[in-house]
Amino acid sequence: MTEFTHIPWLSILIFLPLAGALLCLVLWRREELCRWLALAVSWGVFVLTAGLFAAFRAGGSGWLLYEDHAWIERLGVRYILGLDGMSLLLVLLSGFLMLVAVLVSWRVRRHTGFFFALLLLMEAGILGVFLALDLVLFYLFWELMLIPMFFLIGVWGHERRIYAAIKFFLFTLAGSLLMLLAIIGLHLLHTAAGGAPSFALDNLRGLELSPSLEAWLYAAFLLAFLVKVPLVPVHTWLPDAHTEAPTAGSVILAGLLLKTGVYGLLRFGFPLFPNAAAASLPWLALLALIGIFHAAWIAYLQPDAKRLVAYSSVAHMGFVVLGLAAWNQTAVEGSILQMVNHGLTTGALFALVGMIDERAHTRRIDELGGLWGKVPRLSFFFLFFSLASLGLPGLNNFAGEILILIGAFQTNPVWGATAFAGVVFAAAYMLRLVQGVLWGAARGALFWPDLEPREGAVLVVLALLVLWLGLYPAPFLAPLREPVADLLNVLPQGGLP
């Protein structure tokens, strides 16, 4: 075991895709080679993450793996990575979804090498975010995710791609730049309090701050994370970005990027500013509830299938934030589980919309219809993941949602009850999507190819995971137990408002 933990797995995890990305950039004209290289690297990363998950599936308190090296000592910045049960789950999700993203992008024809290089760069950034424990390192990865996504949307996106790409970039940067200032502020306060200059999470925790200062710093962190989540009212970048992004971009955006916001709150926002965080929980709950309904209502009216799924993400992330706000074991575990769930289902839905778009060359619901008769297998999976998304019991989203709802109801019955009403609207917009796409009279060309083996394999695996998480999520909840329990102790009085 000691030999196992002496290998810098976490660094390997980050630098493997980074190296792959650089190699792809160098070989960018050899498109076929880049494709396979990306597949090989993302496979490698996935195998690594799966191996880590298998090794640490029992979870445990504290860091399962930890790396700490000097980096910019003069500024107090260190290279610290750490893995606990919470990041373990998200790292696994990242490894898996990036593989999915590579597979659904197999047909990208323009600038293929560049595309896959960006995907791998993205993977490095995302994994870095989930592993970094030094705030500056975290910030670095946080921004590093931004650039590849900007290109993915801007180069391979649809009609309004440039507007969407710039909007995405500016929105997220607006939050994160203020967070950078807050990080620096925290660092200086720590130094002023007599500590050695440091940006390490463990050193900056437990700092005595005046309430107003804590509130301001927390607000900066909160803004950065809530923009990423995204929570109403800072969510409007998401529909544009998701809609305009290429399929892989949407999968990653919905499946992973949104999770970094919640992860950031759990890993940094709450532990660094416990008092302010505890005070903010009811407001978070309020915004989450507004988001659940607001986004669901808007989703119901969307004419564009992809935009509808995008808005559904906002609603689902509302549930996740509600779970955080409820702040008890069940709800927070549910939130983290729900992040994984949402990543799988929404990722699959985006992949499916992408497959439909490849065949129909439209994503408008009123221009589609009757797909079941033409491409029954694709339609089956579309229906399946739609059902998962609308929270049908037995499928994954329900497992997460019910944990969140149970927890939320315990904290505040009104939250739980109100959020439950949201499922009607979830059904309303998802069924409208299914109705418009699958049912009705067939339109367009008479014959479309049904799923290729590559597409089918991706969807089957996703579907099996959806079932697994829906029926027996215990293996995925096990590593969460202790980290979440530790986390709950962070806020004063358990955080119950």
Place this chain on the structure above:
Amino acid sequence: MSAGLLFLILAFPLLGALGNLLLGELLLRRVRAAVAVAAVAASALTCLLLWPLAAGEGTRATLFTWLESGTFQVSVDILFDPLSASMTLMVTLVSTLIHLYAAGYMEDEVDTTRFFVLLNLFVFAMLCIVLADNLLLLFLGWEGVGFCSYALIGFWYAEEKNAAAGRKAFLVTRVGDVFFGIALLWLFALCGTLSISAINAQASLLGSGTLLALTLLLLGGACGKSAQLPLMTWLPDAMAGPTPVSALIHAATMVTAGVYLLCRLFPLVSLSPTGMMAIAAVGALSALYAASCALAQREIKRVLAFSTMSQVGFMMLAVGAGAVSAAMFHLFTHAFFKALLFMAAGCVIHLTGGENDITRMGGLRKQSPFVFWLFLAGALCLAGAPLTGGFFSKDEILLADFARATLFYRGIWLLGTCTALLTAIYTFRLVYMVFAGEPRSHFHGHALPGPMRWTLPPLALLALGGGLLNLPPLYGGKEHLHQFLGPLAGTRIHASHAVEWALAVLAVALFFLGWALVHWRHRRAAPEPVGALPAFLLSGWRADRLVERGILRPFQVLAGWCWQWGDGRLIDGTLEGAGRLCLSGGERLRRLATGRLSTYLTALAWGLVVMLGYFAWRIL
């Protein structure tokens, strides 16, 4: 025989569904159907074989832990007690017959794989509801039947209308699910468990206000699935699906789920008298409403749909009166005769080449006496002809109501009795219009396939003889069902024999009155009445329009407002405005750089003036 085998009851339909899902396309059409039928039949057989386990307290089996987090722990628990066992037997038996019938009915359809997968899944979901000892598992089945009904009602998806009807069913029932769901969350918060037995055991510790609220929430859930007021609008539209599906929804699965839920949680529900009154009131009003609507319907299946709503209203009424055994009794007899009626109606539609409108039918008795007699058997049960199953069960419900000698329950009883009259009238109207007289139009009918024929007589026997299940002592019976249910049977009915006789006589009188009225009106083919009242009844008291105007349209407006105004103008507008402000500000500032040296030099001088001014201020 051990409790470990109980899961097989659930597993067979699920396996059937999975098998057809994975391999269905590779199998012959007949084999597909055979797999589906065999799966349900196996389930029924298992239920029969394991019957002894149900005796007394029943048997409990835990399959695996589903969810566990913090204090929240849910496992997949099966409870096989008299209530669930009898319900299981009914569901599997009737479903087996319906599956068989469907094998014939769907002979010429394409895509029967999907059909049989969903049909099996439907039964599986219903069995989950029935056998669950855990509210979350029950909820799984609850939502599962919602989905299956959605997919089956919209089976012929190519027509937008059918798919829309399916969606309506899912959405409306999901509104009810929310109430149930909230009750579930609340019960967990109160009891710390979702086990039904544990909750029932702890129910007496809860406060009366809480109990009332919980009862109302559960009633809301039941209303959704059982199509009771005010969540009833989906049921008439649900006729868009193939006839076996209608039979399944109305007889064996789905609509009875709500009643079953209330029976299952009766120990909790019964603790709130006000809640019980609400249940009874909803049941009675729904029964009356649906019966009145059935009077004016023109489609054979819609008449039957409204009759289901009405009959389920009776069951609710029974639960509201505390008579669980009566409710279950009626549930069973209704399942038999309604399945029979739907399947016979399917034969009628088959014979008339897909015609659904009864005003264009007539004279079918001569064309197919077989169908006529079987349909008549079902109709007699529905109308409450003496000595048929429906007669006894309905009678028992009305008696239970009458026996609760309060003004409220007497009122309810009066409503129920009026409904019974209306039932006889619309049933005979249906029979007369379809079978009596001469054909009103010419049809190219199809021959009836074998399975569609031989599944009817057994059902007819069950329907007519259903009364034996729970024959009251008055007629020399032993009330088998009541005895079997034991402590689950609800409140005992205390009524004198005189009252019982009087009510029975009244029921018989009403039956004949109804028949006579219809006979007088429909002796000869008469034109359908037109006017405001028939139109009003035909449209189901304009409930759909009310929902459309009162809920859907305001919702659309609100959603549009959120989208265009909230996201569009308020958030994006503000941000884009800020962006534009930056851009236009930049343009203005850029204009300062005129390109002329004199401007640049002047700016230099102004800068100097400012600096000098500042230093001068510093010095002074």
Place this chain on the structure above:
Amino acid sequence: MIVPMSHILAFSAALFVMGLACVLAQRNLIMILIGVEIMLNAVGLTLVGASALWQKVDGQIFVIFLMAMTSAEVSISLAMVVYLRRRKGTLEADAFDGMKG
């Protein structure tokens, strides 16, 4: 010192301002450059005065540097003026506004 430093300062400041005014007011390139020369002369005057005040030669040495630098600047400026005049046919400073914004 015969003349008080304040007088020298006042005079050179006046001279500097006059030079600046010339730069600001005139539109002709030659006149602007003359204005600059006047400003630089004010500087020389100040430096010589201060040198006398502090009894240090540094200031005077700097004046010599300044004169050398000025001559270099003037030669470049005049070359520029000739070149511009040849290209554009005018010495109006504001005529050269091809780039802006």
Place this chain on the structure above:
Amino acid sequence: MTWNDLVALFPILILALGSAALLMLGAWWPRGRELMGLGSLVAGLSVLAAIALTPPVTEISGLFGAGPYARFFTALWALVAALTLLLSRRYGAERRFSGGEYTALVLFAAAGMALLSGATSLVGLFLGLEAFTLVLYILIAFHREDDAGAEAGLKYLVMGAVATGFLAFGIALIFTSTGTFHLPEALSGLDPASGMRPVALLGWAMLLLALGFKVSLVPFHLWTPDVYQGAPAPVAGLLATGSKGAVFAALLGLTAGLEVGWDDLVPLLWLLCVLSMLVGTFCALRQDNLKRMLAYSSIVHMGYALMALLAAGPTGRTALVFYLAAYTAMTLGAFGVLTSFSRASGEAQWLGDLRGLGYRHPLRGAALTIFLFSLAGVPPSAGFIGKFAIFIAALDAGFIALAVLGVLASLVSVYYYLRVVVVLFMSAADDVPLHGGSRGEGAAIALCALATLGLGILPAPLLDLIAQLIP
């Protein structure tokens, strides 16, 4: 002047004497490319000399420093000159630049910048500043067939001459207040006890105006976009990096010794800093000319540098010097890419010229993208670490509002950098023929790109070095 002084001056002497030698060589041997190559070599030698030689004295004639601080900047500006010459070879040859003169002027400018950066006396400051300013007048208008170049030269000349007047007068007034040119003694006039405070303050106003003009702080910035646009691209690069960096280096030396009068200056510098950051950012938003955009962006960056200067203290100074190095790498790189795209018929300075270039010229497209993201302060780049260090220093010194404004400006500024990236990678390629770039240009750009990324990923060595050498 002793032998030791000469040894200490050796790196700069290499530049100056090399300049003179190449000027003469050019008269007989008019081979532009080769001369510029030789010039690069000379500058490279100077870099080596500055790094390798430890001078026996720390100050030369009481005018210039010879300590590590001065040597650092000597090496930096010599390197910039070497890269500028490398970038100018093809560019100059296509425009028939007179090789000897051009090379000599660039080398001489580097010498002036090196002197200015290490000035320990106001005289040294004046001499260094004028040395490269005079040279830049010529370099800006070096392309004789270009109207824009002539206009830019004129504007810089007139403005520069006026600024020289202010600088000289400022120095004269400060001398009047203390009787010495040597730093930091010359600054004691700001002490209220000296009785000469008004004169000293007047002098500081003049000095700040002149230096503010050189580094183009708002409101003395108006010449900047015009001059960048008109100047030949490599010269604009030199102008944007060396001339500004050297002035900031001198300002740092100047203010490092300032103790009593600092409080008088802070509010003024604060105002200049805010104005520069905001005005520069807003003006750049809709610039369609890349060189003008870079000009406005340089105004913003000088605002950040001023923030570091304001923060003072060791952290602030370290941040400032690091920032200057980072800024030099990325700005020189950006101008380098522009240079390498330009053809004999003109430069590719409009956004429309760059459509889809990221794919047709991927290496330079990528390099330009790196420079732009670095200018925007996106990690991992030198620009990010620089800004990060500055924000630490500014917040540490209590300039919270300044830091917040800086962050907001940096957010808005992302828009105009992204516009270029959008044009590079997200627009359909036009058939504008652009030059494929020469090997020398490639090498110069690659060096800048490596420095930009390297300083972003592993900034520790440079930060440690700077921390040791700041005054």
